[in-house]
Amino acid sequence: MARITLVRGDITQQSVDAVVNAANSSLLGGGGVDGAIHRRGGPQILEECRALRASRYGRGLPTGQAVATTAGRLPARWVIHTVGPVYQASAADPSLLASCYAESLRVADDLGARTVAFPAISAGAYGWPLDGAARVAVEAVCGAVTAVEEVRFVLFDERAYEAFAAQLG
Numbered sequence: 001m002a003r004i005t006l007v008r009g010d011i012t013q014q015s016v017d018a019v020v021n022a023a024n025s026s027l028l029g030g031g032g033v034d035g036a037i038h039r040r041g042g043p044q045i046l047e048e049c050r051a052l053r054a055s056r057y058g059r060g061l062p063t064g065q066a067v068a069t070t071a072g073r074l075p076a077r078w079v080i081h082t083v084g085p086v087y088q089a090s091a092a093d094p095s096l097l098a099s100c101y102a103e104s105l106r107v108a109d110d111l112g113a114r115t116v117a118f119p120a121i122s123a124g125a126y127g128w129p130l131d132g133a134a135r136v137a138v139e140a141v142c143g144a145v146t147a148v149e150e151v152r153f154v155l156f157d158e159r160a161y162e163a164f165a166a167q168l169g
């Protein structure tokens with residue numbers, strides 16, 4: 001099982017093998033984590049995303065799945081793009097959110113990545129309540145069978161950090 005660490009900070013500044021992007025299914029960029037990764041990582045990431053759209057993912061990357069590209073100028077080797085579910089209070093099924101973590105770790109294993117940084121997927125623009133998002137994230141990572149040695153949750157603000165810390169108790 002991977003060792004879990006928590007840091008408060010910016011995911012684009014993590015020196016790890018792979019950083020996970022809270023992408024949208026277009027793979028063509030967005031706000032939040034996605035915007036920061038493309039801005040700091042440079043155009044090479046978008047180029048590879050466009051190539052993925054032109055080949056394997058003509059209709060976009062489905063929610064809950066993950067795919068890797070170069071990390072461009074980020075201090076990482078790869079970006080693993082995953083698409084979190086948009087929160088709907090009346091139908092909040094955590095399985096797709098859990099799948100984002102499990103699939104990202106599966107892709108990390110395929111790459112041979114040993115250190116992986118995750119943001120709080122779906123907890124921003126996609127509206128997932130922080131406590132639930134943190135619980136699903138920690139449970140999914142704890143339940144994953146993976147050769148990844150360190151999973152680092154990178155939380156942007158104190159509230160998110162505290163929500164993840166509470167789950168790790």
Ligand code: ADP
Binds near residue numbers: 084154
């Ligand atoms: P989603 O669309 O999946 O909700 P967002 O990128 O909007 O993804 O937000 C996910 C979480 O990441 C939020 O808690 C947000 O505050 C946080 N966040 C935004 N920018 C960064 C960043 N540069 N590094 C780490 N976390 C970030």
